[in-house]
Amino acid sequence: MSELEHKQAIHALTCRYAQAVDRRDFPKLADLFTPDARLCGPGFRMNGAQAIVDGMASLGQYSATQHHVHQQLVEVDGETAAGETYCIASHLYEQDNVPRKLDWGIRYQDRFVQWRGQWRIAARELVVDWTQDLPLRGA
C-alpha cells in the first residue's frame, strides 16, 4: 500500500467510528479498536475495546447523534500512525418538551496501529474546545 492508501484507510476508519456510533452498531464499533485501546475525554476514561463499547451505552440518553468528521492530519510511521481529526458531534434530546441539540467541538488526538493487517484505533483522546446547547428552534 502507498502512503496515500494508508492515509485513506485511516480516514475511513475514523468515518466508520462515526457511522457505528451514530447507528449504535456496537459489534462493528468494537472491531475498530485494538483490544487494549484507550478512549478518554473530559470526565471519562475507558480502557479496552469492550469498556469503550460499554461506555457508549450513555448515548442512550439521546434520541440520535451525528458525528460529523472533518479534516484529518495524520503522520504514518510504518505500522503506527498518529494525528488530529476535527469533528462536530451533535447530540439530540428533549428537555421540558423542547427539542434541543448539544454540539461538541472536538479535535480527536488519535494513535492508530495496524492490527492483523488492518488499521485500528489504539488510543483516542477527545479535546473538546467548546460545547453548545441550543433549542432546535429559537426566537
Added chain:
Amino acid sequence: MSELEHKQAIHALTCRYAQAVDRRDFPKLADLFTPDARLCGPGFRMNGAQAIVDGMASLGQYSATQHHVHQQLVEVDGETAAGETYCIASHLYEQDNVPRKLDWGIRYQDRFVQWRGQWRIAARELVVDWTQDLPLRGA
C-alpha cells in the same frame, strides 16, 4: 482507475453537487445525475434529472445556501457504488426582519453509477436526523 481514484471521483461528484446547488448552477447540476435519477427526502420525491433540477427552484426562497459536505463511506462494485455521506445544509433567510439560518443535519444515502464513462448520482435519499432554525444573532 484504481479503487482510490474511483472513490475520489465519487467524492468530487458529491462536492460538485453542493457547489452547483449553492451557486444555483442548474445546467451543471443536471450533468451530475443519470437521466432517470431519483432524489427523495422528507416530504418530497423527484424522478428524473430534469425534475430534480426543476425542484431546486424551491431554493429561491432562501437568500443563500451552503451545503457543507463531510465524511463519505462508499463501496465500489464495478460500475456501481453505494454509500453514505454526512452533510450540514444551511439555508439563509429573513423572517420578521430577523436574519435566520435553517440547518439540516443530513446523511445522504446514495447510489452512483458510471454513465458514459463518468460517475453520476443514480439515486439520493436525504435522511434528515434534525433541523435547527435560529437567528443569526441571539441573546
Added chain:
Amino acid sequence: MSELEHKQAIHALTCRYAQAVDRRDFPKLADLFTPDARLCGPGFRMNGAQAIVDGMASLGQYSATQHHVHQQLVEVDGETAAGETYCIASHLYEQDNVPRKLDWGIRYQDRFVQWRGQWRIAARELVVDWTQDLPLRGA
C-alpha cells in the same frame, strides 16, 4: 506525483492552515504561504506572508478558534492550482459574562503554487456567506 497525490497535498495544506491558526503556531503558518501571498476577506486585505501572520494577532480577542475544513474542489494545472474550499470557522469569546461562539460560513477561493517543491497558498479570499453569533447555552 499523480494528480491524486497533488490534490491530497493541496488538501493537507489547507488542513495545516486550520491547525496552525487554531494552535496559534505562527512560524508554521508562515511556511504555508508564498512570501508574496495575499489574504483578503470582508474588511481586510493583507499582502505578504509576514503581513498575514501579523494580521492573525487579531485572533487574540478569542479564547479559542476552530477552523473546520470541509469539501474542496481543486483544478491542478502544472505547478499552479485553484479551487474552492468550504469551512466553518468558530470563534469562542465572552461578552457580559456569557460565553458565546461566533461562526463564519466560509467558501475560500484559493490559488496555490508549487514553491521550492512544495504546494503553498499564493492567494486566499474568504467569501463569507453568513455569520452567526450565539451563546453557548440558550433557552
